[in-house]
Amino acid sequence: MKFRYISDNHIHTDCSFDGKDPATMMCEKAVRLGFYAITITDHCECNEYIEKKFAESVRQSWFETRKAAAIFRDRLHVLSGVELGQPLQAQDCAKEVVESFDFDFVLGSLHNIQGEPDFYFLDYSTINLIDYLRRYFDEILDMIEWGCFDSLAHITYPLRYAVAAGIEPPVEYFLQRSDEVLRKLIEKGIGLELNTSKIRLIQDGKLPDVEILRRYYEYGGRYVTIGSDAHRWPDVGFGVEAGMEILHRIGYRRFTVFVRHEPKMIPIE
Ligand SMILES: [Zn+2]
Ligand SMILES: [Zn+2]
Incomplete structure (x- = not known):
C-alpha cells in the first residue's frame, strides 16, 4: 500500500539535547520521501526547565522551524511543535512554554515519574514494575486532566526498556490502566500518538500498541497522530507507513495532524 499523504509528527532536531541535525535537513529528507507534512517537536523536559535552559532551546527550535517553513513552503507543510515532558512536575514552566509560542502541536510525554529517573535508566531487574506503572498511569491521568497538550506521546514508553532488559511486561495490567487513559483522552478531545520508533517490537507484538489503538478506536477515539521520533x-519517517498500515487494518480511515491545535483529519489512502 502506497499512501498519498504521509506525515511525520514527532521529529527532533539539533535543538534537542539528543538530536543531531538541523530542522532544514530533517525537512529536506521529508521532501525527498515525498511527505505531505512534518512537525518539529523538540524536547522541553519541564522538570529540568531552569537548570537545562529549555526556555532557550525551545525558542531556538521554534525559530528554526519557522525558517524551515519559509524555505520549504512550496514543497512541504512544516508545522511547529514541542514535546512537553513531565508538565505536571513544573506546571508553571509548562504553561509558560505552551503560551509563549503559537505552536501547531504540543505532544504530552512522561519520560520519568515524579522523583524517579527516566525509564531508560531504570534497573528493571530490581524494581517493582507494577508499582512504577501504577504511578506512571496515575501521573498520565493527572496530565490529561490538566489537558494543555494535543496528543499523548508513546504510551508504551516504560515497557520498551522492560522488553529490552528481557523482562516479560505485565500486559494485562498495562491494558487495564490504558483503558482509563483512552477514555479520558476521548472525553477531553486529546489525541493518541502511534510512535513508530519501535515499530518492529509493535509489529512483533512485544509492545501492546496495536491492542491499545484497537481499543481507542472501539471506544470512539479517532485522533491518532503518527511520529517516528527521529533524532x-x-x-x-521511520516506520510511519508501517504504522499507517496498522491503523488501516484496525479500521481507521484517517489519521490526525494538528494545525494551530486543531485536529485535521488526513485520509489513509
Ligand atoms: Zn519522548
Ligand atoms: Zn521524542
Whole structure:
C-alpha cells in the first residue's frame, strides 16, 4: 500500500539535547520521501526547565522551524511543535512554554515519574514494575486532566526498556490502566500518538500498541497522530507507513495532524 499523504509528527532536531541535525535537513529528507507534512517537536523536559535552559532551546527550535517553513513552503507543510515532558512536575514552566509560542502541536510525554529517573535508566531487574506503572498511569491521568497538550506521546514508553532488559511486561495490567487513559483522552478531545520508533517490537507484538489503538478506536477515539521520533535525518519517517498500515487494518480511515491545535483529519489512502 502506497499512501498519498504521509506525515511525520514527532521529529527532533539539533535543538534537542539528543538530536543531531538541523530542522532544514530533517525537512529536506521529508521532501525527498515525498511527505505531505512534518512537525518539529523538540524536547522541553519541564522538570529540568531552569537548570537545562529549555526556555532557550525551545525558542531556538521554534525559530528554526519557522525558517524551515519559509524555505520549504512550496514543497512541504512544516508545522511547529514541542514535546512537553513531565508538565505536571513544573506546571508553571509548562504553561509558560505552551503560551509563549503559537505552536501547531504540543505532544504530552512522561519520560520519568515524579522523583524517579527516566525509564531508560531504570534497573528493571530490581524494581517493582507494577508499582512504577501504577504511578506512571496515575501521573498520565493527572496530565490529561490538566489537558494543555494535543496528543499523548508513546504510551508504551516504560515497557520498551522492560522488553529490552528481557523482562516479560505485565500486559494485562498495562491494558487495564490504558483503558482509563483512552477514555479520558476521548472525553477531553486529546489525541493518541502511534510512535513508530519501535515499530518492529509493535509489529512483533512485544509492545501492546496495536491492542491499545484497537481499543481507542472501539471506544470512539479517532485522533491518532503518527511520529517516528527521529533524532537524526536518516530516521525521518521511520516506520510511519508501517504504522499507517496498522491503523488501516484496525479500521481507521484517517489519521490526525494538528494545525494551530486543531485536529485535521488526513485520509489513509
Ligand atoms: Zn519522548
Ligand atoms: Zn521524542
